[in-house]
Amino acid sequence: MSNISYISNTDREREEMLSAIGAEDVEELFSAIPEEVMLDRPFEIPEGMSEMELVELAQEKAERNLSLGEIDSYLGAGSYDHYLPAIIDHLVLRQEFYTSYTPYQAELSQGTLQTIYEYQSMICELTGMGISNASLLDGGSAVGEAVLMAARFTRSDKVVLSSTVHPAYRRVARTYGYPQDIDFNEIEMHEEEPVVKVDEIIDAVDAETAAVVVQYPNFFGAIEDIEKLNDALEDSDTQLIVVANPIALGMLTPPGELGADIAVGEAQPLGNVVNYGGPYLGYLAIRDDRRLLRKMPGRLSGRTTDDEGNEGFVMTMQTREQHIRRERATSNICTNENLNVVMAAIYMGAMGKQGLQDVADHCYQKTRYLKDQLAELEGVEIVNGDNHFHEFWMKTDKSAAEIEKGMIERGILPGVDLSQFGEVEGLLVNVTEKKYKEDLDNYVSTLEVVLQ
Amino acid sequence: MSNISYISNTDREREEMLSAIGAEDVEELFSAIPEEVMLDRPFEIPEGMSEMELVELAQEKAERNLSLGEIDSYLGAGSYDHYLPAIIDHLVLRQEFYTSYTPYQAELSQGTLQTIYEYQSMICELTGMGISNASLLDGGSAVGEAVLMAARFTRSDKVVLSSTVHPAYRRVARTYGYPQDIDFNEIEMHEEEPVVKVDEIIDAVDAETAAVVVQYPNFFGAIEDIEKLNDALEDSDTQLIVVANPIALGMLTPPGELGADIAVGEAQPLGNVVNYGGPYLGYLAIRDDRRLLRKMPGRLSGRTTDDEGNEGFVMTMQTREQHIRRERATSNICTNENLNVVMAAIYMGAMGKQGLQDVADHCYQKTRYLKDQLAELEGVEIVNGDNHFHEFWMKTDKSAAEIEKGMIERGILPGVDLSQFGEVEGLLVNVTEKKYKEDLDNYVSTLEVVLQ
């Protein structure tokens, strides 16, 4: 019998080392711990096991799940199941990427630093913004950080928030804003269409407004009238924060071209597996403005030269960061989501200019097809009408819970039950490029049965 | 839509290249092919598909199999399901190992060459032989090559073959021997015990006998009296070829210490997945004899020095090989099983001195436990008695086919039905370290039910 152990030293080597130190035994090394806080019993944790048993244990856990491979899922709402090219995992499992540390010693970290630089660049290309950071912890916390950043920048604490921003993002933003006394003003949706009342936003903005936050496409998959919003904000100091889905930007006009000051969001759809919600990566990009840059949270990789004039990359603008600036830092963020950044960079590179447009087109066309078929069913209302990217809000005569139950029995997860967010009723249905026409037709005919 | 394509050049680049060559179109490059052999229709092969569809297609195929993860298998007979440490696949998937070529340019192939050298060394440690090659195509062809090698070395063509050598290996050896007019004399088993009649072997050997071939443990898992055999052969020119299972050599005296001239066999059990029979790797090791070495088939990696005196590795003794010696080569072998060699080297390294003994002990003890329980059942005969390593021959009152049917219905693959080899009846039952006591007890109680 031998349990897993990654310790190299043998008993004999430990003896030699103890004797070099001048200690009797290993316990002696812990003698600085006062008696009264010394743990006098073993942990109540099972004893270790072999690698073989461990793998079996994990497989047993997996078998008690019903994974997306075993049911036809239409869940989205901020976490999207796109096809992940095989190369991503092969490359990211290069130990040089996944077992390395934050690139503090730039000379032995050029791989990470250049990858971050390329990620930053591709995020800028996609969002139309001037500067991207090296990721934040997820889409939700990125929205929180964006709000704090806008508040710091404008020295104001009022934020106008569209109620069509993902409920979880709004909740995280409030958590982030709370200790800074950010005053959130949430603007309602239209009654007929799942978009915010832009006029009400415009009315709510005043000179003290640090930021307006809208989502694009919004939580319900619909396109807000950002053009109008930007026209109204253009001459104000209020920062326009656009929470954008990066896959949608394969088709939609980038936030940078629509006047966004800060584009932010969840970059999981770029090459990252659904993973029950994490690890994901928040992206945050800003217009090309040095003053705004100084308020930006998170790491940045910059291109520079070495003493022989060769190009190289370093972490830069570190004086914004906690390890240098401590209590005056722009954020406390330290570890971010670098390996997810690597995956997103590989994904953007592999799909490229044409592929990203193609994925977006798949999403759009297939969603439209499903939505059109469903709209014909009796007892179904598509709240979005024609306004959607790859997600729509469906109301049914029967409750969402009933629909979900009936569909699951028939092998389909029909969408996210909106009632869990406590605001509206119905299902939020997402379609990605992974669906075939056959799946969509099956969804329609199954729902027809369940509705009866 | 876009199918898989690994071609980098664009249409425009192709135009540029054609124009540099001075060709009108790509078809022109094929104009040397005479009209009458030009294919004038597309292949009758389905059109290509996307990576996503391809993965789904493969998964559908997999779902139509019943894999060892889904049934409790006791199949062995030359292909063994041992636990494979997780590190093996991680390391072997380093592209530098698996996408490289045969190490003809030694300076850029030191990784492969040193790994082969270490494999050769560890095979020698395990078998007690002096020289190992860099692998042959599998255990069966390795036996064939060993026989041809012995014939070349002794300039004789008579081979005495134990009938307890794996039937497939015997068949392959005969195929290899046929064009060289090797005369095989097959010696029968004892009637009571699944071991060969060693005295008959000894009687059959004469001055023209190139080799005697025995297996250790033999096909039925039993230990032949190799000591006695070697005593009889010691002063003859006849080469003693021992086909040995490398896992068993964690416990058993190595062939080198038992007087083998050539140790050979299937090294799949060292870190290679069962993979429906391939790719596996044949190992072949000989006593430390320069004359014998010159007759050896296959590649060898040797340690040498570079012009600055640093150690390095090269393919050596290549004058035995086909790419140098052509029709006078010791074998036609070119590509061998290098990646399997890498896996075997990692496995031997990871398990190490203690681990390999421990695996052998697991196999032996668990096999003995199962065999003892089964021996108590009515209607069961263990032909091996106590003579076994990790496999034994079980005869039952009911036919093996009936037993297999009943056991499979209850989730157990009880062993290899020996009748398929056309020589004897019964089941060959294998137990590796992957079995728990619970599995073995379940085997026993299930068989009891099936026997009724």
Place this chain on the structure above:
Amino acid sequence: MKEPLLKDYSTPGRTGYSLPEIEVPEVDPGENLPGWALRDEAPGLPEVSEVDVVRHFTSLSELNYGVDSGIYPLGSCTMKYNPKVNEDIARIPGLTMLHPYQPERHVQGSLSLLYELKQYLAEISGMDEVSLQPASGAHGEYVGLQIILNYLEDNGEGDRNKVIVPDSAHGTNPATATMCGMEVVEIESNDRGMIDLDELEEAADEDVAALMLTNPNTLGIFEKDIREIAEIVHEAGGLLYYDGANMNAVMGYARPGDMNFDVIHYNLHKTFSTPHGGGGPGSGPVAVKEELKPYIPAPVLSKEDDEYYWDSDRPKSLGKVHAFNGNYAVMLKAYAYIRGQGAGGLKRVSENAVLNANYLKQQLIDEFDLPFAADSFHEFVISGRKQKKEHGVTTQNIAKRLLDYNQYAPTIYFPLVVEEAMMTEPTETENKESLDNFADIMKTIAREAEEDPEMVKNAPHEAPVGHLDEAEAARNPDLCWG
């Protein structure tokens, strides 16, 4: 050695992806969406083949140094070997292909795993409840401090606005306090590298909300007076926050809960060997004492009659800090690590981490200054001030010179309380040969600093790039290839 940018491989019309047919009838999006919302121009992403992408990122990887490349003695970072089996487990499709909004009854396997993980983390720290939501150590600090502030507010102590931080603390501690709207009060370490009780007593007034502390601290020294420290803070009405960065030092020996800490965060990527990934993803679970339970982030993973569920009915919760359930896949690896090691294995981890650090320190103290003579735990701090003073060779120079020997450097210039600090943490997965080798190289560099200081000052000489101009990078930021 240098690798071009991915965009430099770009050629118009080249692609490296594949997708099935769309199959459904296609419509012009312009029929349904406003014209302004549709891109005029394709995104300026590279146009490259699969081969290009694979070769590019393979080449980039070769410019990095990972734990599998050798020793990585970054103090406070706990760069230990990352088990390959954990990566396999975190890639089992039945564990990864789960959507965060799937019905709970479909994810009972994973929820049971996470629930067990919570129990282990509570046991290891001696705390009562755990939130898995924070996605990194700093995120955990942020949550932990907010828990404290919400608790205080709820108990009518909302005016407290000071957080005490020792001068040896990680930068995240004061930064977190600021994010939480607190004023930071820094107290000096005493000459033994520990908290000065008198200073603390003075700082701990009626405004104090919390003391943030690591134990053993960033000097690798155990704060022996921890119970007195806790008493002083508690008596003043504040709470104690434990920065779990150094948990690798004391597993099985001492628990923050038993030291009377109220809140702790873990760094699963440090202690439990889920790899650092070049800077994340990490995971920073927070563990709290009983009375703080109501304030932890919602929803809370709970169990009733063998069914696991997310309890959202938490009226006093501070809310959410992550859109979903935190860095789940990182938790899978931590779970695998803990179950593989088991109770005894975790204790052996700390024992060996401490033994390795003490042994390595012993090898180095003849050549380098040791600012504090106290017993070290899993890391220690030496100083290059002698080399700087005598030869003008800075700790930065020494670090760069180490790279030439294909060794990663210790954490340098931290903690701030030590001049020319080299904070060194070998971890338990290095062996004696590896430590001896590192020590020999450090001694060689010390000799080189005497004999050829200019050469050391110009290091690195063997790295893929030379010394990079950081000042220029900050002056004229080039952050995007566009």
Place this chain on the structure above:
Amino acid sequence: MKEPLLKDYSTPGRTGYSLPEIEVPEVDPGENLPGWALRDEAPGLPEVSEVDVVRHFTSLSELNYGVDSGIYPLGSCTMKYNPKVNEDIARIPGLTMLHPYQPERHVQGSLSLLYELKQYLAEISGMDEVSLQPASGAHGEYVGLQIILNYLEDNGEGDRNKVIVPDSAHGTNPATATMCGMEVVEIESNDRGMIDLDELEEAADEDVAALMLTNPNTLGIFEKDIREIAEIVHEAGGLLYYDGANMNAVMGYARPGDMNFDVIHYNLHKTFSTPHGGGGPGSGPVAVKEELKPYIPAPVLSKEDDEYYWDSDRPKSLGKVHAFNGNYAVMLKAYAYIRGQGAGGLKRVSENAVLNANYLKQQLIDEFDLPFAADSFHEFVISGRKQKKEHGVTTQNIAKRLLDYNQYAPTIYFPLVVEEAMMTEPTETENKESLDNFADIMKTIAREAEEDPEMVKNAPHEAPVGHLDEAEAARNPDLCWG
């Protein structure tokens, strides 16, 4: 850069593995087995930790050059990009965790896949039946030639004992003929790099059993007279064997079956991009014409009423050459490659392979001699004889100098008919930039050979090791660390 041997990491008592408890009662094996059969001493394997093993093989890998590192223009080896998705497919547990003796009804998924693969291989080559059993190209040759010999014998022509091989053939061809007990008759190429029909006519007498041929041949030249060649051999009573090493040149354009070859072997690891693995595993399926079907290795994968099975009732079969079913996992990758490419994709592969070769040749012929002016297919042979004659720089020197530029070298000194040969095959997965870059470096080396021949002769200068002493290695073989 140099990595010690694994045994140099060994320390008594160190381990790096884990196993469960044995659980069952243990007995002393000595009670049941003879004493002589039990080891006195443990096998002398290394005693190392998991970390040691991982770092060791990671370091070793860094001393290698793979296709993902860059161009690999080895003529006749077809070093193309190896798709990552194929590796994933070949690791699906439902495909890999199959035992060769499982009941056929449990492996219908895999058998259907192999059966389809057989059909594709028959179609691509224009043959009628396929054996998947041979585990490499040379193994395929061995099987193919034995099929021919068994057929001849069965038809009363067993006395035929000659195999004709052109002088440009791979070494495996004559070596295989010898293993099959045949006498090798080598015929010279004509001045256009092709078979001389008169020579062939002369060699093709009543003793000829077979002609072994590659087409396009190893000079990258298509044997235009192939139908006449076939007629000559067939009229003499011999059969035609096609060495499939160069199939990457002609897919979708020409099929060996239509050229009247009787037997062909494939190298799945070449044409169908299952990686070479540093020298295997490969796979060498053999395809035959109708009349040779009875002789192929047994068992034969067959189909009846949608059920797939191994047909062992093959009385005329040559027998087995592999214990089980050949290199199954390699076949999985070839199947994935063929299905991913499809009919049109395979044709595009050959088109681009041929275009790349012709383009690269065009870039090089100003600096290097081109011994045969004929149209090239997927590879071409240039000669360094000018450099050797004028500057004493050999092709070997040029090859080693290429390594300094981090380019793999062409196949050198083969085919034997060309002095100072450099047989160059870029494959379809290289792009124009990569070819231009390689050509530029070759031109630079040609210039260096003029200007600084000594430097080129002493290459490599930048590789992990310098020029290695092969003569010493052969004189005093050190093949084992023991």
